[in-house]
Amino acid sequence: MVADEQYVFKASSKKNLTILFVAGLVLFVIGVFMAMNAGDGHGGGHASAEVTKTLVASTEPAAVAEGGGEEHHGSPLWLKRVYTSLWHNNIFFTGLGIIGLFFVAIQYAAQAGWSAPIKRVPLAIGHWIPIAGVLTLVIWLVANGDLFHWTHHDLYDKTSVDTYDKILDAKSSYFFWLSEPGGFPTFYILRMVVFFSVWYWFFTVIKKKMLAEDIEGGTSNWYGARKWAAIFLVFFGYSSSVAAWDWVMSIDPHWFSTMFGWYVFASWWVAGLAMITLVVAHLKYEGYLKMVNANHLHDLGKFVFAFSIFWTYIWFSQFMLIYYANIPEETVYFLQRIKNAPYSWIFYTNLILNFVLPFLLLMTRDAKRHMSMLKVVCPIVILGHWLDFYNMITPGVMQYNGSLGLLEIGLALIFLAGFLYVSLNALSKVPLVAKNHPMMAESLNHHI
């Protein structure tokens, strides 16, 4: 019924990715040197910093210790910037990887037929999960003192009047359960390890079922994959939320938002959808995926369009409640992001790239059915959510010294090259289109 297709990871593609990697590395190294030499050049930043700091201080005594204490015994500014950018890129690409598995799981749980010929693409993207797990753990172990204010042990020391933080001490069991507050955060690390291990375990189980189907045929593998996909979705619903608190929200440990788990998930999900769509469109452009026609692209386009709006809905729900309630310890999060460059322009760019542009460009039916438009919108959405994560992570660590320059762009390119290399390499190892998928005929006749 379906012509066998095998993706070949050509030497030219590998070369392009290597060029991307080297370009990223060069930019990164230049960026690091620039950052090292620009040590004292932020006099202007301090003035505005003082204003906001006073604001924070008036509402929250503990924040003074945070702002003042950290600068003394933290790493130099440039190294902090490297750590922040590493963590930012790592969390963003972790999301893209896990969304690969999430997309496959959704297709099984919803018993979707249309996606049968493209499911190998999100599956290939899911191969980033184990790498992301190792990177997250390593970066955390190296950089936790600089990234996460709550790791500092003197915050939990009741005898030290200057540094003791009542708020964080009350929250300490969330990080330090099973160990002393201020010591090694056993509970936190346990969650990190468990989440990645379980995600990866589900990934291997579902992948095994999908590949076994190619050889054995029948429907038992499909039913098996559906069962594990459904269980995974339940686990992912909780773990993605907790992961968002752990890895992103705990950077600003005094602040919290009940929308945050959804917010991070929405950002991951729509960026992942854009990445899947982009890879499918690119494969189609290279002459692969002959079964995929405008109807399948239409569905992917609808996903990107719809979840761009979903993300905006979550963004707005979080923003408006905080804006309207005007409780100082909540508004400080947005004040920091609206009043200081570069966060301020990213804050507004974020909305234009992730809402206005996808909303208007993908609104018509024709736009969703044509690869040329998808190839314009998907990179916009991916860049937009990369900036979204920048603004979630950087202000909490870098405070008033944040910047977006060659260093961040270089690291993003390095991560992108690595991510695409792993994904395309995995894609070339298995048949590009499932051979005995029970819903392939439905997908062939898919028509909307």
Place this chain on the structure above:
Amino acid sequence: MSNTNEKFLVGIFDDEDILLHGVEGIREKGVKIHEVYTPFPVHGLDEVLGYKRSRLPIAAFLFGMTGTILALTMQIWMLGFDWPMIIGGKNFVSLPPFIPVTFELTVLLSALGMVGTFFIVSDMKPYKTPRQFDLRSTDDKHVMAVDLASNQLSKEEISRILKENGASEVNEKNF
């Protein structure tokens, strides 16, 4: 209305596959089909009948934009100029709290506008008695209406073409 005296030939089809092939064959012979009524949506019928895509989405967009503009001007005028009120210590004209109302009015106007447009385009006015070419189109038959005035071919010829292309019976219907 009865005084227009429009004459139609009505072909009855038992099965949607026969109908789809029939429509193709009948249009090839040069017969202009007035409309086809089916008891359930028949996939692909629009294409074989040669219908263009509906422009309803454009209407929806325009109605939606009207709603957005209406909502924003209304709120800015009311709360900013006509009767300024301090709410929650915010500026008189502050965008975030206006967004939910703007969203709702956009959706409302676009939905109502689409329904209204659909009624007008489909000629569904109040007190208008809808034309029933054959009541069985609400049960299990597909009903094809051919307007004799808009066709060059004779009544007998069209009747023959309909039967050749799968119509189980062909009736005459005048309004």
